[in-house]
Amino acid sequence: MMDAMPAYGLDITRAFFLSGQAPYPYMAAVKACLYLSTDKNEVKDAIKGGYPAGHVLPCSSFDDTEDTQLRIAFDFDGVLVDDEAETKYADGGLPLFHYHEVENKDKPLKNGPLMPLMQRISGIQKIEAENANRVNSASKAIRVSIVTARTAPAHERLINTMKSLGIEVDELFLTGGIEKKNILDVMKPQIFFDDQIGHLKPASVNTPCVHIPFGIRNQ
Numbered sequence: 001m002m003d004a005m006p007a008y009g010l011d012i013t014r015a016f017f018l019s020g021q022a023p024y025p026y027m028a029a030v031k032a033c034l035y036l037s038t039d040k041n042e043v044k045d046a047i048k049g050g051y052p053a054g055h056v057l058p059c060s061s062f063d064d065t066e067d068t069q070l071r072i073a074f075d076f077d078g079v080l081v082d083d084e085a086e087t088k089y090a091d092g093g094l095p096l097f098h099y100h101e102v103e104n105k106d107k108p109l110k111n112g113p114l115m116p117l118m119q120r121i122s123g124i125q126k127i128e129a130e131n132a133n134r135v136n137s138a139s140k141a142i143r144v145s146i147v148t149a150r151t152a153p154a155h156e157r158l159i160n161t162m163k164s165l166g167i168e169v170d171e172l173f174l175t176g177g178i179e180k181k182n183i184l185d186v187m188k189p190q191i192f193f194d195d196q197i198g199h200l201k202p203a204s205v206n207t208p209c210v211h212i213p214f215g216i217r218n219q
C-alpha cells in the first residue's frame with residue numbers, strides 16, 4: 001500500500017497498521033472527523049462509542065473520471081444535527097413535528113455526528129469564497145448541498161441552526177415526500193450521507209451513499 005501511494009501522486013506520510021483492530025478509537029489522535037467502512041457492525045459500534053462514522057453502501061453505477069468538482073450532499077436530521085426533531089415525529093407524526101419546530105425555530109439544534117465534518121468543509125469553502133469571482137460560480141471546487149425531507153415551516157429552524165454556526169450551503173432541497181433519488185440523480189454528488197436506509201437504497205443505484213446509523217431512526 002505504501003509503495004503504491006507515489007504511483008498515484010498521493011503525498012501521504014502517515015499510516016497505522018493495527019492487525020485487524022478497529023481504527024476509529026485513534027480518530028482524536030489524528031484529528032479525524034469521519035470514519036467510513038463497509039463493515040456495518042463496526043460502524044454501529046463506532047457510532048455507539050460517539051465516533052462520527054458511516055457505513056458505505058455498494059453503488060451500482062457511478063463515473064466521475066471527467067469531473068473536476070467535488071459535490072457532497074447531506075441529510076439534515078440525524079446526520080448534521082441530532083435526532084431531537086425526529087423524536088417528535090416518532091411521538092406524534094407530522095403535526096407534532098411541525099408544531100415543535102415552529103415553536104423552537106429560533107433555538108439551534110444540537111450538533112449531529114457529521115456536523116464537525118461540515119464545519120471543516122465550510123472552512124475550505126470560505127477560503128474559495130475570498131475570490132469574489134468564485135462565490136456563486138457553478139464551477140467552484142466544492143459544492144455542498146442539504147437534501148432533507150423537511151418542508152416549510154420546519155425549514156426555518158434548519159436555516160437558523162446553520163446561521164448560528166456560520167455555515168452556508170450551496171443548495172438546499174426541502175423534498176417533502178419527493179424521492180431523494182430524483183434529486184441526487186440530477187445533482188450527481190460523489191457522496192451522500194443519510195440516516196435512513198430507505199432513502200439510501202434507491203439512491204445508491206447511481207450515487208455513492210453512506211448510511212449514518214445514528215438516532216431514533218436506527219434503534
